[in-house]
Amino acid sequence: MRHDEPAYQGRPLPRPHEEVVDQGLGFDLGTLFDRRRALRFLGIAEAGVALTACGAGSTGSSPTTTSSAASSPASAAGEIPDETAGPYPGDGSNGPDVLTQSGIVRSDIRTSFGESSGTAEGVPMTLELTIADLANGGAAFTGVAVYVWHCTREGGYSMYSDGIENENFLRGVQIADGAGRVTFTSIFPACYDGRWPHIHFEVYPDQASITDSSNAIATSQVALPQDACEAVYQQPGYEDSVANLQKVSLSSDNVFGDDGGASQLATVTGDVGSGYTVSLAVRVDTRTTPSAGGGPGGAPPSR
Numbered sequence: 001m002r003h004d005e006p007a008y009q010g011r012p013l014p015r016p017h018e019e020v021v022d023q024g025l026g027f028d029l030g031t032l033f034d035r036r037r038a039l040r041f042l043g044i045a046e047a048g049v050a051l052t053a054c055g056a057g058s059t060g061s062s063p064t065t066t067s068s069a070a071s072s073p074a075s076a077a078g079e080i081p082d083e084t085a086g087p088y089p090g091d092g093s094n095g096p097d098v099l100t101q102s103g104i105v106r107s108d109i110r111t112s113f114g115e116s117s118g119t120a121e122g123v124p125m126t127l128e129l130t131i132a133d134l135a136n137g138g139a140a141f142t143g144v145a146v147y148v149w150h151c152t153r154e155g156g157y158s159m160y161s162d163g164i165e166n167e168n169f170l171r172g173v174q175i176a177d178g179a180g181r182v183t184f185t186s187i188f189p190a191c192y193d194g195r196w197p198h199i200h201f202e203v204y205p206d207q208a209s210i211t212d213s214s215n216a217i218a219t220s221q222v223a224l225p226q227d228a229c230e231a232v233y234q235q236p237g238y239e240d241s242v243a244n245l246q247k248v249s250l251s252s253d254n255v256f257g258d259d260g261g262a263s264q265l266a267t268v269t270g271d272v273g274s275g276y277t278v279s280l281a282v283r284v285d286t287r288t289t290p291s292a293g294g295g296p297g298g299a300p301p302s303r
Contacts, residue, residue, distance in 0.1 A: 079134060079285040080220045080263055083255050086200060088157035090149060090171055091213040096159040098171050099147060099210045108185040109148070109172035112158070118167040122153035122187030123232045124275030127222075131180040131203060134285035140180030141284060144217075145204040147173045148184050153237045155192035155244075175207055188232045188276060189224075191241040196253035196261075197224040203284055218284045223250060223261035228268040228276055235272055 085091065090098040098104055103113035112118045127148060131141040149171040151157050158167040170189075174182035191197045199222040202213070209215040226245075233241040250260045263283070270276035 078263065078283065079288060080218060080282050081259075082219055082291050083221045083264075085202065085213075085219050088149075088160045089200065089202075089213070090157075090159045090168070091147065091202065091216075092211075093213040097211075098159065098168050099173070099213070101168070104147075104171070104210075105145075105173045105175070105207065107172070107174055107183060109170055110186055112167045112169045114168065116167050116169075118158075118164065118169055120152050120158075120169045120187050122189075122237060123235055123272050125186050125188045126275065126277045127184040127186060127199065128277060128279040129182050129201065129222075130279075130281050131176050131182070132281065132283045133180075134283050135287050138283070140176070140178065141203075142176055142178050142180060143206055144176045144180075144284075145173050145207045145210050146176060146182045147171075147202045147204065147210060148182075148186075148199060149201075150186070150189040150199040151192060153187060153190050153241075155190040155240060173207070173210055188228075190238060191229060191233065191245040191248070193244050194248070194254075196248050196250055196256055197229050197241075197245070198222060198255070199224070199278070201282075203282070216290060217286050218282070218290060220282070221255060221264060222278065222280050223253075223256050223265045224278065225265060225268050226250075228270075231272055232276070 085093065087094065090096050092099060101114055106113070110120050129146055129148075131144055131146065132138045133141040149157070152161075152164070152170060156162070156164055158164050158169050158171060170186060172184055174184060176182050189197055189199060201220060201222065202216040203218040204210045204215055205217060229241070229245055232238060233245060250256050250265070253261075256264060264280070266278045266280045268276050268278050
């Protein structure tokens with residue numbers, strides 16, 4: 001190669017008068033293979049992992065679980081999908097409204113508050129959501145209010161299900177910090193009949209706006225990885241979840257099934273003894289119009 005020939009990473013360009021991205025398939029493949037060799041040399045995870053959201057090959061027998069969701073560059077850069085709030089949101093959109101109650105802004109959501117005093121039992125879980133503002137170049141979405149709710153280990157929802165209509169546990173709001181992060185202390189939810197294990201959330205512009213559900217700028221759900229679910233559901237109190245999990249998959253679920261939860265499958269670490277940490281990056285784009293759809297997404301059993 002002559003020193004005056006255009007090159008990229010020491011390789012001559014087959015189309016010297018065009019951009020690097022327009023050099024053709026053969027040149028692109030060569031670049032990809034070079035990147036893979038470099039990544040292996042540095043000890044970084046294999047670059048050729050299949051782009052899938054389902055985390056196959058997991059088992060529930062290991063005492064410690066580390067699960068992560070892999071997604072394509074497109075899904076990683078895109079907005080979190082709008083999903084149904086389901087039939088049990090407790091945000092005033094269908095009756096019960098926990099968001100107008102004093103005490104809803106809290107990090108530990110295992111107990112009820114106000115005039116209620118119940119406590120939800122189950123395997124400990126810490127939920128961490130990191131909210132990014134796509135309208136601001138993906139910067140941390142500081143100051144947004146995130147409302148989270150999910151079912152009990154038996155599969156019921158406070159404020160709605162039989163026996164816990166007067167409770168409001170497993171519901172709470174946190175305000176995103178300077179990193180766009182909110183953290184909740186809770187319990188690992190059940191798998192009830194008809195749905196993949198999940199956690200609901202709504203994002204509001206700020207704390208003052210949470211009293212009107214129409215102010216939500218995003219409504220979506222977190223999908224929980226199969227290996228963590230299988231380990232948790234071997235524990236007392238989760239007996240019904242074992243059979244329910246066997247009847248559904250991420251691809252068949254009527255919320256996550258359209259893409260296997262590509263940008264909604266959480267990363268989970270921990271074990272049943274010390275508890276699990278469930279983490280998800282949530283990308284919100286205020287330039288789009290929220291349009292939660294898909295129907296109620298399955299009803300939990302009455303409790």
